[in-house]
Amino acid sequence: MRKIVINGGKSLKGHVAVSGAKNSVVALIPAIILADDIVTLDGVPAISDVDSLVEIIEIMGCQVKRSGETLEIDPRGVKNIPLPYGKINSLRASYYFYGSLLGRFAEATVGLPGGCDLGPRPIDLHLKAFEAMGAKVSYEGESMRLATDGQPLQGAHIYMDTVSVGATINTMIAATKAKGRTVIENAAREPEIIDVATLLNNMGAKIRGAGTDVISIEGVDSLHGTRHQVIPDRIEAGSYIAMAAAIGEGVHITNVLYEHLESFIAKLEEMGVRMTIDEDSVFVEKQEQLKAVSVKTSPYPGFATDLQQPITPLLLTAQGRGTIIDTIYEKRVNHVAEMARMGADITVTGGQIVYHAPNKLTGAPVKATDLRAGAALVTAGLMAEGTTEISNIEFILRGYSNIIEKLTALGADIKIIEE
Incomplete structure (x- = not known):
């Protein structure tokens, strides 16, 4: 069995290039x-x-x-x-x-x-x-x-x-x-x-x-x-932008097509995330106080269902209460229980995700139940104090190209171990 092991609490800084979609x-x-x-x-x-x-x-x-x-x-x-x-x-x-x-x-x-x-x-x-x-x-x-x-x-x-x-x-x-x-x-x-x-x-x-x-x-x-x-992967781009906003001290994400991410970036701006958007890149600054927002997915050009899980750890850094409603895959909530295991104040109620923030996350053994839930747990592990072990990592490797190498280059303490 392979696991991803993250020693959290280390800020991300530098440059990451988005791969093909x-x-x-x-x-x-x-x-x-x-x-x-x-x-x-x-x-x-x-x-x-x-x-x-x-x-x-x-x-x-x-x-x-x-x-x-x-x-x-x-x-x-x-x-x-x-x-x-x-x-x-x-x-x-x-x-x-x-x-x-x-x-x-x-x-x-x-x-x-x-x-x-x-x-x-x-x-x-x-x-x-x-x-x-x-x-x-x-x-x-x-x-x-x-x-x-x-x-x-x-x-x-x-x-x-x-x-x-x-x-x-x-x-x-x-x-x-x-x-x-x-x-x-x-x-x-x-x-x-x-x-x-x-x-x-x-x-x-x-x-x-x-x-x-x-x-x-x-x-x-x-x-x-x-x-x-192949066009750039807008979901990978959104995932790294959310990571950078959650635990970054200045991260430059390149090979990004802004027009593919307009609704996602609009939601980050609503939170107060400070970014500089260029023709094919996004620079995410170190963030201060962010505002809690609610997210509702919908078909393109709406907020992508594939980004509702990757944005969740960032929402946990904000001030206030918010909800997440996935109108595409209503059962896309398996990351919630895993994040609660790490100390997040987050639940599934009446078909929607409800969170209260800010939260202080602690490293824990967690399981990736699907591809984008796995990406969310990676971000949560980077944010958490202590060590996070993620199992079922085959889901993550299905969709994120060279994720260990990319995050290591940004300063993360992350590796894959064999058990």
């Missing part, structure tokens, strides 16, 4: 199997989700070369084989193989997706879209099979009953090589959707409207190779 790259890699030539990705984060996806596409017949943050993928030898449950269920984003395999082979057999336990996250919107394009769904053990009886997918008019990033991207990937025109209404608008659309368009797709609530895709017969720069 985890929520983009986990869709970009499956989308590449639609291409007929080599595709190169730059800015690929060093996270375990990427390692898992590379293993999967190599099993499928892709040739992969990796050098630092560059990933070169040759999908010309890819074969339509059932994707094994053991590999697939380690990450939620495995469902993007449904869209890419349907687009390339008009057939897909993929193990049911895994990932963090954030309550019900059904893929019914994905299936509804694939069925509208002519696919039929059946189940084979722990796998799902989608097939069109040998015919290419057909363009369709699809209305998303709820805003879903995963379903929007998956439908867009599948529709890229469908016959005719596909229109997605009530589409999600997240920057990661624009990133995937940019890659596909650079490969020869005809996608318009990404970043709005109506996306139009004209199907094409083939896609060529290209080179693509």
Whole structure:
């Protein structure tokens, strides 16, 4: 078993660069199997989700070369084989193989997706879209099979009953090589959707409207190779900004796109966090007295659900009482009990998180129950007096590239130990 051990109370100072977006790259890699030539990705984060996806596409017949943050993928030898449950269920984003395999082979057999336990996250919107394009769904053990009886997918008019990033991207990937025109209404608008659309368009797709609530895709017969720069990870950026505000004495965070973080930064400004925002960076000063605020998540461009846990330790440094309501994943509250174990005055009441601050945290053994809860516990451990041991760190390593090295460079006393 591996654990993260933090000796807290040491201020952070210096520079940290944000890596490429985890929520983009986990869709970009499956989308590449639609291409007929080599595709190169730059800015690929060093996270375990990427390692898992590379293993999967190599099993499928892709040739992969990796050098630092560059990933070169040759999908010309890819074969339509059932994707094994053991590999697939380690990450939620495995469902993007449904869209890419349907687009390339008009057939897909993929193990049911895994990932963090954030309550019900059904893929019914994905299936509804694939069925509208002519696919039929059946189940084979722990796998799902989608097939069109040998015919290419057909363009369709699809209305998303709820805003879903995963379903929007998956439908867009599948529709890229469908016959005719596909229109997605009530589409999600997240920057990661624009990133995937940019890659596909650079490969020869005809996608318009990404970043709005109506996306139009004209199907094409083939896609060529290209080179693509992954956008910066807005969730990683927000996590480091929150850490810097909580326990920093001047931290410069680079490779940040402000327009992807407007609602998050607005909430920090409401708290009184002092920052200097430049074109592609944020400098966070040492903070004095902060004001308690309430947070309510909503689809982009609202406050991101993935940032409500990372901001929680910062809220515990403020003065007053506040609430956190997650309208996307209402069960995203597992970090609360772990922070209470460290001395935080924080509870879950009536479906919302309620905190009273300021709090003095003390190091304790805690458990990361999901990716962003893990990030919150890292920040709490940095703030706390004494030693914090975090178990289940595989969740954290799924989404934060080189987190130990980055925090060590900022002055944190943090390491991974084997038990």
